[in-house]
Amino acid sequence: MDSIVEIELWRLLAAYIFLVLLLVITWRLGVGREKEIVISAFRMTVQLIVMGYVLVSVFQVNHMFISLGIFALMEVFAIRNVYSSIKVKINVKLRRVIVFSMLLGTGIPVFFFLVLVINVNPWYEARYFIPIAGMVIGNSMTGIALGAERLINGMKAKREWVEGALMLGATPFHAAKAVVNDAFNAAILPTINSMVGMGIVFLPGMMVGQILSGVSPLVAIEYQIAIMLGILGSISLTVYILMQFGYKSFFNQWSQLEI
Amino acid sequence: MFTFKNVRYRNILGIEDLTIPAFQTTCIVGESGSGKTTLLKLLNNLLTCDQGEIFYKGKDIARLDPVRLRREVVMLPQTPLIFPGTVKDNLLAGLYFAEKPLVEGDLLIAMLDRMRLKKDLAHNAAELSGGEKQRLAICRIMLMEPEVFLLDEPTSALDDSTEEMAIEKLIEFARQKNKTLVMITHSKNIARQYGELIITLREGKISGIEEAEVKYG
Numbered sequence: 001m002d003s004i005v006e007i008e009l010w011r012l013l014a015a016y017i018f019l020v021l022l023l024v025i026t027w028r029l030g031v032g033r034e035k036e037i038v039i040s041a042f043r044m045t046v047q048l049i050v051m052g053y054v055l056v057s058v059f060q061v062n063h064m065f066i067s068l069g070i071f072a073l074m075e076v077f078a079i080r081n082v083y084s085s086i087k088v089k090i091n092v093k094l095r096r097v098i099v100f101s102m103l104l105g106t107g108i109p110v111f112f113f114l115v116l117v118i119n120v121n122p123w124y125e126a127r128y129f130i131p132i133a134g135m136v137i138g139n140s141m142t143g144i145a146l147g148a149e150r151l152i153n154g155m156k157a158k159r160e161w162v163e164g165a166l167m168l169g170a171t172p173f174h175a176a177k178a179v180v181n182d183a184f185n186a187a188i189l190p191t192i193n194s195m196v197g198m199g200i201v202f203l204p205g206m207m208v209g210q211i212l213s214g215v216s217p218l219v220a221i222e223y224q225i226a227i228m229l230g231i232l233g234s235i236s237l238t239v240y241i242l243m244q245f246g247y248k249s250f251f252n253q254w255s256q257l258e259i
Numbered sequence: 260m261f262t263f264k265n266v267r268y269r270n271i272l273g274i275e276d277l278t279i280p281a282f283q284t285t286c287i288v289g290e291s292g293s294g295k296t297t298l299l300k301l302l303n304n305l306l307t308c309d310q311g312e313i314f315y316k317g318k319d320i321a322r323l324d325p326v327r328l329r330r331e332v333v334m335l336p337q338t339p340l341i342f343p344g345t346v347k348d349n350l351l352a353g354l355y356f357a358e359k360p361l362v363e364g365d366l367l368i369a370m371l372d373r374m375r376l377k378k379d380l381a382h383n384a385a386e387l388s389g390g391e392k393q394r395l396a397i398c399r400i401m402l403m404e405p406e407v408f409l410l411d412e413p414t415s416a417l418d419d420s421t422e423e424m425a426i427e428k429l430i431e432f433a434r435q436k437n438k439t440l441v442m443i444t445h446s447k448n449i450a451r452q453y454g455e456l457i458i459t460l461r462e463g464k465i466s467g468i469e470e471a472e473v474k475y476g
Contacts, residue, residue, distance in 0.1 A: 164340035166305065168403070169330035170356035254304050255325040 067124040078141040093249035105238025113230045143235035147187030154179035176247040187239040266311035284440045286454030293460040303332040330357045334409035339396035347380040353403040389416040410442040
C-alpha cells in the first residue's frame, strides 16, 4: 500500500480557506466572534506545530523518563481540566480521590495495553506510549468529570434520602448506593453508546490516521478495537475507584452527611 | 436512657442538664426553630454537639459506633421517606438498611392493619397519600423493633382522629415491647395525653420539664 501523500505548504495554507469562510459568515451574521475565532485558530496552529517538533525529538531520544514525564504532564492537565469542568464546588477529600483514581485508573490500563496487548518493546517506546496514554487519559478525564459532577449533584438532590437511610441504621455505603450507581452509569454510558455507532456513523480518529498513513484497514481496526476496549477498561476502572472512595468524602467520622 | 451534660450545638441548642428516661414516652414541644429536631438528631448522633457530652445507657455517644447506635436508636423524620418501589419494599427498607433479617408477608400485613393501612403489599408506594406514607414509615420502624424510637412529628400529615389512632398504636407497641419513645409534637394536647415527660424548648433552651402520670395504657 502507498505511503501517505505529503501535504505541500501552500496546499496546507489553502485549507485555511475554511477559516476565512467561517469569518465571513460570522461577520455577515454580526455574531461578533471574529476575534475569538482567529485566536483559537492561531492557538491550534501554534500548539500543533510545537507538539509536532516536540514529538519528533521525543521519538528520537525515546527515553523512559521522557515518556513517563509526558505521562505525568498529561495527568496534571487532565486533572486540572476535571476540576475546572465541574461547575459545582468539589470538597478537598473528593479532589484527592479524583487524583488517585486518575493515576491508578489510567496507569494500569496503559501499561497493560502496552505490555500485554500490543507487546511493544521497550514498553516506553514513545511512538506507542504517548498517543495511547493520551487517548486513555483524555477519555477517562471526560468520564470522571461526568461521574464526579453527577455524584456531587446526586448527593445534594438525594440528601433527604441519604440522611433518611442513615436514620434507619444504614452504613454510608448503603445510604449512598443509589446515588453512586447513578453516577457510575452516567459516566460510562457515553462510551458504551459511542461503541454502538463506531464504524458505521463515524470512523474513529486513530483508525483514520493509520489508514491515511498507509496501514491496512484490517490492521487499523485491530488497533481500534484494542484501544476502544482499553479506553472502556480505563473509564470503568477510573470511575469505579472514584465511586468506591468518593462517596466517603461526603461523610464525616460519625457517618454524618456533610455537604 | 439519655443524659445531657452541658451540651451546646452551635447557637441552636444549649442544654445544661437533662435526663430522658428509659421505657417511657417523652414528648418534646416548642415553637418552630426552638431546636426540637436538633435535640432529636443529637440522640442518634446524626449531629454531634460542639461542647459537652451526651450519654446513651451511660456511654458517651461520640465514642459509640454511629451506625450501631442508629440501629438501636431509630429516627423517623418529619417528612416520611418513601423509596422507589412497592409498599413491601418500603416496609422492609429499615430492616434492609439495618442489616436485620427480613420478615415475611403475614407479619407485614399485620403491621399495616395495626396502622389501619389497607394497601396491597405490591402497591406502588409513590402513589400513596401523604398520610398513608406517614403511616407506612411508622410501620417500617415498628418492624425494626429498636430500643428507642425517635419521632419527629410522626403524625403531622394525618387528620385528628387518624393521628390519635396512629400515636396510640405506636405507644401501645412501644410499651408492649418495653421500648423508649421520644417524640416531637406540635400539639400540646398530644403531649399532655401521652407524654410521661414533657420537655418544652424555647429558643434552644429548656423552658420547662413536666412529669405526668400515665394517662393511657
